Amino acid sequence: MQAVLLATGDEIRTGAIIDTNSAYIAEKLEMQGVAVYGHVCVGDRRADIRETLATISRQAAVAVVTGGLGPTADDRTAEAAAEALGVGLHLDPDALKNVTRWFEQRGLPMGTANRKQALLPEGAVCLPNPVGTAPGFALTIADCRFFFLPGVPREMKVMLDRHVLPALAERMTDKRAVRQIRVVSTFGLPESAVGEKVRDIEDQFEDLRVGLRVVFPEIHVRLYGSGEDETEVRRNLAAAAHAVQTRLGRRVLSTSGAEMAAVVGKLLLARQATLAVAESCTGGLIAKQLTDVPGSSGFFVFSGVTYANDAKVRVLGVDQATLDDLGAVHEDTAVEMAEGARRVAAADFAIATTGIAGPDGGTADKPVGTVCIGLATLDGVRAWRYVYPFGDRDLNRRIFAAMALDRLRQYLQGHLVLESIG
Amino acid sequence: MQAVLLATGDEIRTGAIIDTNSAYIAEKLEMQGVAVYGHVCVGDRRADIRETLATISRQAAVAVVTGGLGPTADDRTAEAAAEALGVGLHLDPDALKNVTRWFEQRGLPMGTANRKQALLPEGAVCLPNPVGTAPGFALTIADCRFFFLPGVPREMKVMLDRHVLPALAERMTDKRAVRQIRVVSTFGLPESAVGEKVRDIEDQFEDLRVGLRVVFPEIHVRLYGSGEDETEVRRNLAAAAHAVQTRLGRRVLSTSGAEMAAVVGKLLLARQATLAVAESCTGGLIAKQLTDVPGSSGFFVFSGVTYANDAKVRVLGVDQATLDDLGAVHEDTAVEMAEGARRVAAADFAIATTGIAGPDGGTADKPVGTVCIGLATLDGVRAWRYVYPFGDRDLNRRIFAAMALDRLRQYLQGHLVLESIG
Structure with a gap:
């Protein structure tokens, strides 16, 4: 069974927004054994949508269409589908119930424009939307079964799970792979x-x-x-x-797909150990990544984002003389930052980053892309210096953060030899 | 002049990666007066790419194709283009120079697979790639001019600017809109x-x-x-x-599209004022957003990401009794966090967030989505409590961060009345 996905809407067509729905739907369909041939996007014009639906009906056995089910004049997918099928629109009682109930439950008055959302092509089956005003629908053009869903990702996801995936499972007549x-x-x-x-x-x-x-x-x-x-x-x-x-x-x-911060968190939880962070160039990114992990309050206690040198001294207790003599981007500074973060937060471990993410601030001996990483453990501290060639602030910050977390990961997993610490 | 965009590759087709290139190219083309009719994605199969190129050549005057120019066996775009045009592949001297130079400049040995990247369809014009090994090319099928670019976004962007947009400007025969x-x-x-x-x-x-x-x-x-x-x-x-x-x-x-953190930064720079942050539930997100702003070292000095209560006491000087009596999520705690951050970092202003981003941790009187925000200024401090209904950890954290920054923005712009502070 081969599928094609269609995303409609001028905002996607012109690049004002990125279509994330098609990737989501493609992955779900592929996992269910439905081969996705490809994706298509066209704008809001009724004729364009109609022609594209007709083309898809000749290529695929299944199609999932997103967008264009809203209450405004730009939302023309139902009309285009009716034209492609050669039928008219009619007020669908199930769809009307869906729209009306949504407003009733919120105690809001229903606008006349929303009534338009209950106009479905004749012969279509309404797919109720439990989380929004736009009901979806399903119909068959030529030999292709089309599922029409709203473009709002949150609504699309619920309706894909509830209506489309079960219907596809039923249609898989061959032994399900x-x-x-x-x-x-x-x-x-x-x-x-x-x-x-x-x-x-x-x-x-x-x-x-x-x-x-x-x-x-x-x-x-x-x-x-x-x-x-x-x-x-x-x-x-x-x-x-x-x-x-x-x-x-x-x-x-x-081996189960977990990303760096989650892996480090799991290792810390297994030891019932806590982590503090001192960030300069990464500017809070490490803290953000760690607190993105569910249950992070079990291991992460503090990050001192000490962007200014004065904050490194005042909050983390970095020696002013170190900064004066060696500069902020130096192994010794990274060591003092890590030690300071571990001490002020009374944590078991600490990691520190100080570097030059760019675009400015590079020098001949410390070019953009230089980072010094500190690791403070129960056994002592150590620092490393790396230089990355990306020349891009965002990429630099992301690899600095990953490298700092990875030093701790390798230490916790025993890949960093203990003797070299301290 | 009407354009269609084609993204190739199984990783995009199956949803393993999201196609961000098409949105980027669509916006650039539209801004140059080239109407984008739509986008298409197909996988790595040569026949699928060939058929899609043939279809596009009947629909559009211009097409931009991304992906499938790498050195591996999965990269079949050049072959497919040659087949669609009904010609063979030949070793293009310009393309070979591009590939060879890339390795020479890096002092790396060139793999035999990379030689394949210099095989272009006969009659194609090589589009040199200054930032990678994959040269692009341009050719005409029927009346449609095709530009083939690598799928790596960084390389695609450079080549779009350097080769495609100037060529399109030349092809606009009608008075340029x-x-x-x-x-x-x-x-x-x-x-x-x-x-x-x-x-x-x-x-x-x-x-x-x-x-x-x-x-x-x-x-x-x-x-x-x-x-x-x-x-x-x-x-x-x-x-x-x-x-x-x-x-x-x-x-x-x-009115020029700047986002929250950049707007706050500009207001602070105009006053030559500095900002410190105290973050609990936002976990470093505010610091990350502020340090994403170019020139942020001119106003941002410190964020104390005090995820653990103990860190709030030790680093920011929050009173243990406040936490014991009122809890971490309380206006008084937010006030003490903001005051503490401002004091320890010796900053002019400070903002603080403490709340429940979810998914767990909500109670009857402090449900998930509750946030207390503190603002410390030269004139005194104030706190607010909000409850958001999103029920999603990521969305909650983003709106908590924005709301905290917005309180400061409105204060700096005079929308928050001074008398209510303190």
């Missing part, structure tokens, strides 16, 4: 090197496809498995993930 | 309310289109102007931006 995905997250090798090391794993397992995804600065190895038996597919993927781990060793963050 | 865009950023009203207030401005100005874009939690009013004379279009847009400002008053952050 099981599809599973497993992700191995890695850090420290470039994409090309990871690719070289893992590409041939594809040939060593049956029905396995290996893909790479850059989640900068991490590289995620995506293992796609398929087969008839779920247990079998799962076992196959676990063995493939193990093979990836064997090849990549300490570069592997997690 | 000037297109300009102006963005008014707002915060504090929902999208529907902003829409109601500004929608009819479209009718009051010639050749103006008004669009809304949610940059959560901000709403950006996008004014698209067109005409024959650049000065005229610019003046028209300035008048329209002024009209938006009149309607929305203190909800307007900037």
